[in-house]
Amino acid sequence: xxxxxxxxxxxxxxxxxxxxxxxxxxxxxxxxxxxxxxxxxxxxxxxxxxxxxxxxxxxxxxxxxxxxxxxxxxxxxxxxxxxxxxxxxxxxxxxxxxxxxxxxxxxxxxxxxxxxxxxxxxxxxxxxxxxxxxxxxxxxxxxxxxxxxxxxxxxxxxxxxxxxxxxxxxxxxxxxxxxxxxxxxxxxxxxxxxxxxxxxxxxxxxxxxxxxxxxxxxxxxxxxxxxxxxxxxxxxxxxxxxxxxxxxxxxxxxxxxxxxxxxxxxxxxxxxxxxxxxxxxxxxxxxxxxxxxxxxxxxxxxxxxxxxxxxxxxxxxxxxxxxxxxxxxxxxxxxxxxxxxxxxxxxxxxxxxxxxxxxxxxxxxxxxxxxxxxxxxxxxxxxxxxxxxxxxxxxxxxxxxxxxxxxxxxxxxxxxxxxxxxxxxxxxxxxxxxxxxxxxxxxxxxxxxxxxxxxxxxxxxxxxxxxxxxxxxxxxxxxxxxxxxxxxxxxxxxxxxxxxxxxxxxxxxxxxxxxxxxxxxxxxxxxxxxxxxxxxxxxxxxxxxxxxxxxxxxxxxxxxxxxxxxxxxxxxxxxxxxxxxxxxxxxxxxxxxxxxxxxxxxxxxxxxxxx
Numbered sequence: 001x002x003x004x005x006x007x008x009x010x011x012x013x014x015x016x017x018x019x020x021x022x023x024x025x026x027x028x029x030x031x032x033x034x035x036x037x038x039x040x041x042x043x044x045x046x047x048x049x050x051x052x053x054x055x056x057x058x059x060x061x062x063x064x065x066x067x068x069x070x071x072x073x074x075x076x077x078x079x080x081x082x083x084x085x086x087x088x089x090x091x092x093x094x095x096x097x098x099x100x101x102x103x104x105x106x107x108x109x110x111x112x113x114x115x116x117x118x119x120x121x122x123x124x125x126x127x128x129x130x131x132x133x134x135x136x137x138x139x140x141x142x143x144x145x146x147x148x149x150x151x152x153x154x155x156x157x158x159x160x161x162x163x164x165x166x167x168x169x170x171x172x173x174x175x176x177x178x179x180x181x182x183x184x185x186x187x188x189x190x191x192x193x194x195x196x197x198x199x200x201x202x203x204x205x206x207x208x209x210x211x212x213x214x215x216x217x218x219x220x221x222x223x224x225x226x227x228x229x230x231x232x233x234x235x236x237x238x239x240x241x242x243x244x245x246x247x248x249x250x251x252x253x254x255x256x257x258x259x260x261x262x263x264x265x266x267x268x269x270x271x272x273x274x275x276x277x278x279x280x281x282x283x284x285x286x287x288x289x290x291x292x293x294x295x296x297x298x299x300x301x302x303x304x305x306x307x308x309x310x311x312x313x314x315x316x317x318x319x320x321x322x323x324x325x326x327x328x329x330x331x332x333x334x335x336x337x338x339x340x341x342x343x344x345x346x347x348x349x350x351x352x353x354x355x356x357x358x359x360x361x362x363x364x365x366x367x368x369x370x371x372x373x374x375x376x377x378x379x380x381x382x383x384x385x386x387x388x389x390x391x392x393x394x395x396x397x398x399x400x401x402x403x404x405x406x407x408x409x410x411x412x413x414x415x416x417x418x419x420x421x422x423x424x425x426x427x428x429x430x431x432x433x434x435x436x437x438x439x440x441x442x443x444x445x446x447x448x449x450x451x452x453x454x455x456x457x458x459x460x461x462x463x464x465x466x467x468x469x470x471x472x473x474x475x476x477x478x479x480x481x482x483x484x485x486x487x488x489x490x491x492x493x494x495x496x497x498x499x500x501x502x503x504x505x506x507x508x509x510x511x512x513x514x515x516x517x518x519x520x521x522x523x524x525x526x527x528x529x530x531x532x533x534x535x536x537x538x539x540x541x542x543x544x545x546x547x548x549x550x551x552x553x554x555x556x557x558x559x560x561x562x563x564x565x566x567x568x569x570x571x572x573x574x575x576x577x578x579x580x581x582x583x584x585x586x587x588x589x590x591x592x593x594x595x596x597x598x599x600x601x602x603x604x605x606x607x608x609x610x611x
Contacts, residue, residue: 018085018173019034019085020034020085020086020087020173020306020308020309020310021033021034021035021041021076021084021085021086021087021306021309022034022086022087022089022181022302022303022304022305022306022307022308022309023086023087023088023089023165023170023302023305024089024178024181024300024301024302024305025052025088025089025090025091025161026047026052026055026091026204026205026206027047027052027053027054027055027091027205027206028046028047028049028205028206029044029045029046029047029205030044030045030047030068030069030072031043031044031300031301031302032044032072032075032076032086032302033302033303033305033306034076034306034309035306035310041076043072043075043076044072044075045068045071045072045075047065047068048064048068051064051065051068052065054091054093054094054225055090055091055092055093055094055095055157056094056154056157057157057160057161057164062160062163062164065160065161065164066163066164066167066168069164069165069167069168069170070167070168070169072168073168073169073170080169081169082169083169083170083171084169084170084171085170085171085172085173085309086165086170086171086172086173086305086309087173087174087175087176087305087306087308087309088161088165088172088174088175088176088305089176089177089178089180089181089301089302089304089305090153090158090161090175090176090177090178090321091177091178091206091223092177092178092179092209092221092223093206093207093223093225094153094154094157095151095152095153095177095179095221095321096123096124096151096152096153097149097150097151097152097177097179097218097220097221098121098123098149098150099136099147099148099149099150099219099220100117100121100147100148100150100543100546101139101145101146101147101148101546102114102117102145102146102148102546102547102548103144103145103146103546103548103562103564103602104138104144104145104146109451109452109485109548109549109550109551109562110135110146110481110484110485111451111452111484111485111486112451112452112549112550113485113547113548113549113550113562114133114148114150114485115523116523116526116527116547116550117148117150117546117547118131118133118150118152119523119524119527120527120530120531120543120547121150122152123152124152124154126524128154128155128156129152129153129154129155130152130153130154130155130158130175130321130322130323131150131151131152131153131321132150132151132319132320132321133148133149133150133151133319134148134149134317134318134319134484135147135148135149135317135483135484135485136148136149136214136215136217136218136219137214137215137217147215149217149218149219149319150319151177151180151319151321152321153177153321155323158175158321158322158323159323162175162322162323172322173309173313174308174316174318174320174322175320175321175322176305176308176318176319176320176321177321178202178204178209178301179202179209179211179218179221180218180304180318180319181301181302181303181304181305181308182200182202182209182211182270182299182300182301182304183200183211183213183217183218183304184304184305184307184308184318185299185300185301185303185304185307186200186213186268186299186304187216188304188307189298189299191268191292191294191299192213192216192268193216194215194216196265196266197212197213197214197256197260197262197264197265197266198212198213198214198264198266198267198268199211199212199213199249199252199253199256199264199266199267199268200212200213200267200268200269200270201245201249201267201268201269201270201271201278201282202270202271203269203270203271203272203273203274203275203278203296206225206226207223207224207225207226207228208223208224208244208245208248209221209222209223209224210222210223210224210248210249210252212252212256212264214260219260220252220255220256220259222248222251222252224244224248228244229241229244238277241274241277241278241281242281245278245281245282246281246282246284246285249267249282249285249286250285250286253286264289265288265289265290266289266290266292267282267286267289267290267291267292268291268292268293268294269282269291269292269293269294270293270294270295270296270299271293271295271296272295272296272297275293275294275295276293278293279291279293314433317483317484418437418444418495418498418500419435420500421500421501422435422446425459425462425463425466426448426459429450429451429455429458429459429516430448430449430450430455430456430459431448431449431450431486432446432447432448433447433448433449433488434446434447434448435447440495440498442494443471443473443492443493443494444492444493444494444495445490445491445492446490446491446492446493447488447489447490448488448489448491449482449486449487449488449489450486450487450489451485451486451487452487452551453479453487454551454552454553456474456479456487456489456491457474459491460472460474460491463491463493467496467497468495468496468497468498468499468500469493469494469495469496470493470494470495470496471492471493471494472491472492472493473491473492473493474489474490474491475490478490478491515554518552518554518555518609518611519550519552521611522550522552522559522583522609522611523550525581525583525584525609526547526561528581529574529577529578529581529584530544530545530547530574532577533545533570533573533574533577536573537566537570540566542566543566544565544566544570544574545563545564545565545566545570545574546563546564546565547561547562547563548561548562548563548564548602549561549562550562555609555611558586558606558607558608559606559607559608559609560590560604560605560606561604561605561606561607562602562603562604563602563603563604563605564596564600564601564602564603565600565601565603566599566600566601567599567600567601568593568601571589571593571601571603572589574605575587575588575589575605578605578607582610583609583610583611584607584608584609584610585607585608585610586606586607586608587605587606587607588605588606588607589603589604589605590604590605590606591603591604
């Protein structure tokens, strides 16, 4: 056990995980929590009325929110310049979530398939929202499908809160919503299991939050505000609360029965007060349901957020509703922190070796001087003279070693241009998990993730085009699908020179931006065409078209798309609609129809894009 503990500490030393706390912001308060070795660090502040309402920052209140967050930061650290990293959890009242299925065959291109379907189901304009997804389950019906949970939140509100957080000295590892945090804490406490479905009724100062849990994951949530009960009254009577709890619980239970075809048999009430009263209200109307109560001291949103912070960033696949720029800022801060740690380690080791060499040099020089003095000039003992010469040569060797160490110390930062240049080549399409770099004489091995094989191959071509690199290798066996829909890969290369430019050429950046914009435009046009199908078949319940893997290289090359349709007639109708669109041409179904067990058909379609 001691040896394991030593290795564990050494692992944390060479690759330390950033300390990440949990931060919950509601209409009425800010709560912070961080788990330390033997204790919990807490900070909280009640927000004055009028800063946040309904989960949104009121006009002109960003400065006041920043001031409040600075007060929380001061409770956490006396150093105002220290960045406090957090997982941010925001109210459910401003969040929209929806689950959907994609074919299991799309698992290798899951990121693209999820992106297309999110654009199709978004309840708010996709350009004005931050959205994310995560896999929550699998089904075997219809040839097998993956259950995906999508979430959306207006981007303007998140941007205001992120601005306030950065201004107050906070770094943001992820942005999520209260229901997701709450489910994570319940799962950690083993208060739920993956064999049952649950309805959690969470009593908070702003209202009642109804959370549906299945397969140990969040599937649905519904927020009911207190002002819907209060009407014109300033207080809420127990009778009004009873009516609201019973009627809204019935709505959620009926929704689950209609959507998933089974009944919820477990309800958990999470509340600081009135737990037993709410339990009695539910038991009076739904006597067959198993009821349990938990206090908010034992289960909370902020604890669920801090538990996410304990997961390594590479393994965190939960929904994050934030901009790419905010995520990049966090990654850059961690990269600078990592570089700073290793710079200090190199300086410390180099300094220690210099001291050892200096002491040894002084000792040997003195020993050589003493031997020289002890030699009688008339003595012709050649062996003594040779010993003195040998010691003097040894002292010179140590002096040369000291010079070598000094040179090594001065060159310790030379690999930085390579790391920054790799990051620029990757842009936001490739993420690095690990860069293994030993010396200029051995291959550099880069482990990372990307949304598709095309992206990985494009990255390899970029590396091959760099004159400073040689022998770029991408083993096909290293490309493996991960649970979050991304593809993992390993690529290696030799460094011929460290003379990398300060930044990649502007035309390369523009080409990448253009490709990303083109891909986004293609996705949106496909969604527009699929929406037009609903006019042709308005009576059909459920999706007419579900997108799978999208194989997009460039505007000049044909695009292939995996699709499942309601039936063959819908498939041909989709093809015709694409042909009628001004953005597509040469549309053809390139495979036969595969009949799935639920009656739907699966096929591939190819087309050329016109933008």
